[in-house]
Amino acid sequence: MGTLVNYMTEKGVAVLTLSDPPVNAYTHEMLKELDACILEARFDNDVHVIVITGHGDKFFCAGANINMLREADSTFKYYFCLHANETISRLEQTPKLCIAALNGHTVGGGLEIALACDLRIARAGDFQLGLPEVALGVLPGTGGTQRLARMVGKARAIEMMVEGTKMNTNRAAELGLVNKVWATDSNEEFLRKVIDYARAFCPPAGAAKAVGAIKRSVQSGLETSLEQGLALERELQAELFASNDAKEGLNAYAEKRKPQFRGR
Structure with a gap:
């Protein structure tokens, strides 16, 4: 569909790939494309499950593009956050199962997108997950403070965010942030496994x-x-x-x- 979010469908599953190498950081342009892809999947009666993943094998998404935030004025930043919230909430409110296929580092706004999905499946590897925004003098402003607290409880969420904790996939699974951790030889194999899993929720076998x-x-x-x-x-x-x-x-x-x- 666009250049920053790749959209493809396969037998009932829509796969949305955040694609802005090297770290797939998002800009307003990427979020507009993501929004359009979510709506595309929502209106397509042949799509039953949405999978979101990142391009390459190092990053799912490193959050918002820092240079964009440095250069933008405060009005733009406010509306950028508002639109990001609306886009991610659209994903959360779509009555189709949404699975985040975490193929690499998932930090900041990247984790915030993943938190709005229904299930999170991580590829086993030396990847970090966390909300380290405090180190930039800001808070996780795309739903992170709200969704993380709802998922792991107030005290643990505050601790993770004020310390800017980054954790590996196994620790994230222990805390319930990640549903499954799958070891695969390649990112292609990982994504194939996630799509096959997603297809189990599609007709004719899945209700x-x-x-x-x-x-x-x-x-x-x-x-x-x-x-x-x-x-x-x-x-x-x-x-x-x-x-x-x-x-x-x-x-x-x-x-x-x-x-x-x-x-x-």
Whole structure:
């Protein structure tokens, strides 16, 4: 689609690759392309899962481009952060499973993008994850303070951000920041493995509509009271019960056969 975010689809999976070597740092231009790609995947009925990864085998994304931030005026920086927040929230609110394939260093705004995905899978290696913005005299301003605290708790999140801690993938997995760490011989093999994993959530084997509803129920519901969250859950469940996939799933169970889902 664009030059800074590569967009491709493969059998139900849209793969968005942040592509600005050497560190895939993002600019307003990259975020505009990312935004467009998220919308493209959202409107494509044949896309059921979104995978985000970085170009090359060293960096997923090193966050915002520092030179751009040095040169921009305060008004631009404010709107840059606002747009970044809106783009990342769009990813989080899309009722399709979003997987971050962390192929290299994932720091600053790079980790903030990953935190807005539903699952994070890291390639085993000598990679660092963290929110070190404090060393620049600023805070993690693209959702980092909010999403990290929701994921690991207040005390640990504050500690990580004020210390500017960087950690390896195994430590990130221990803290629950990363869901899986996969050892592969190459980045190509890693991405192939993530796409194959993502395809398990796509029709005919995967109930993509239910997967999307589970994601939405958690992402939106946890930001409300328990009672409101339960109300959202009931509404989503009612939609699912009315779907072809639920009829197929229940019939297949009764007939002791594998369901053939259609995502409808």
